[in-house]
Amino acid sequence: MTTTPKLHAKTTSDLPYNSKAITPCFSPLSPDAVPQNTPGFWAILQGQTLLLTTTSGTPELPHGQLPEGCLPEAEPVGIGLWQGESLRAVRIAIDNALPPGFEVLPFFGPDLSLDGRLTTLAGRAAQILHWERRNRFCSVCGGETSRIPKTWGKRCNLCKEIHFPHIHPCVIVLVKRGDEVLLIRKAGSVVGRFSPVAGFVDFGESLEECVQREVREEAGLNVTNIRYLGSQNWPFPSQQMIGFLADYVDGEPTPDGVEVIEAHWLKGDTIPATSGGSRSIARWMIETYAIQV
Ligand SMILES: [Zn+2]
Numbered sequence: 001m002t003t004t005p006k007l008h009a010k011t012t013s014d015l016p017y018n019s020k021a022i023t024p025c026f027s028p029l030s031p032d033a034v035p036q037n038t039p040g041f042w043a044i045l046q047g048q049t050l051l052l053t054t055t056s057g058t059p060e061l062p063h064g065q066l067p068e069g070c071l072p073e074a075e076p077v078g079i080g081l082w083q084g085e086s087l088r089a090v091r092i093a094i095d096n097a098l099p100p101g102f103e104v105l106p107f108f109g110p111d112l113s114l115d116g117r118l119t120t121l122a123g124r125a126a127q128i129l130h131w132e133r134r135n136r137f138c139s140v141c142g143g144e145t146s147r148i149p150k151t152w153g154k155r156c157n158l159c160k161e162i163h164f165p166h167i168h169p170c171v172i173v174l175v176k177r178g179d180e181v182l183l184i185r186k187a188g189s190v191v192g193r194f195s196p197v198a199g200f201v202d203f204g205e206s207l208e209e210c211v212q213r214e215v216r217e218e219a220g221l222n223v224t225n226i227r228y229l230g231s232q233n234w235p236f237p238s239q240q241m242i243g244f245l246a247d248y249v250d251g252e253p254t255p256d257g258v259e260v261i262e263a264h265w266l267k268g269d270t271i272p273a274t275s276g277g278s279r280s281i282a283r284w285m286i287e288t289y290a291i292q293v
Contacts, residue, residue, distance in 0.1 A: 012230025021120035034078025040086030043125035049104035050122040069099040089125035127235035172198040177248035180265040220254035232281040
């Protein structure tokens with residue numbers, strides 16, 4: 001059985017994918033501000049893995065020319081400086097054979113062989129490349145867009161509409177009843193792997209209202225005393241996970257059988273080691289407020 005190693009994050013700001021993990025190696029810059037025509041580093045993504053050189057014995061970002069045999073799916077995008085040098089991000093196809101002397105390591109999922117720094121950098125690159133790929137054309141009129149200098153924004157060449165990156169707020173809540181917490185299994189999740197209730201903020205909702213609605217919809221419970229715990233950037237593809245703790249009021253766990261398959265009160269050792277998923281605020285919340293109490 002696959003287990004999830006402990007995150008060892010004291011607070012949510014120490015979690016992977018948040019900027020702190022790549023400070024001070026990385027200085028974010030808009031593409032027009034990244035020095036061109038200089039050798040630099042590459043963040044080369046293949047699916048949810050990062051391409052690394054293995055020649056020195058320690059996996060490192062490729063440096064210099066784009067490694068021979070890597071065929072970019074789109075024009076490389078400068079995303080900042082890595083150790084003071086230009087850093088460009090690019091995607092290659094899943095079936096792009098790896099050049100000799102390179103390997104890929106996952107930046108998502110249970111395999112944690114990629115360190116927190118490179119995991120976070122790969123997540124940042126993935127989030128930016130997702131924005132770039134989805135916004136080559138205007139969502140208002142379909143015209144081609146151009147970059148707005150010094151920002152990540154795009155301006156439509158035809159209707160002049162301005163578009164800026166979309167980060168989607170999503171609440172995640174650990175509901176407590178004494179020393180138990182409510183965990184659910186969503187449709188499509190592996191049997192025996194549970195998570196706190198989570199969902200996207202809807203039109204007109206405060207974060208607290210979103211927490212109450214999601215818990216009601218996904219588990220049939222009412223909650224109160226909603227407290228903010230912290231947040232995590234979640235680049236799959238572009239969420240801001242906002243974590244809360246809430247106290248149970250009433251109701252029986254009643255999964256709808258469609259979106260949510262199981263909902264249980266669990267505590268301590270009864271929580272499967274894989275619950276919450278690796279590298280996530282969900283796992284951090286479970287470790288901090290359920291397993292260690
Ligand atoms: Zn337009």
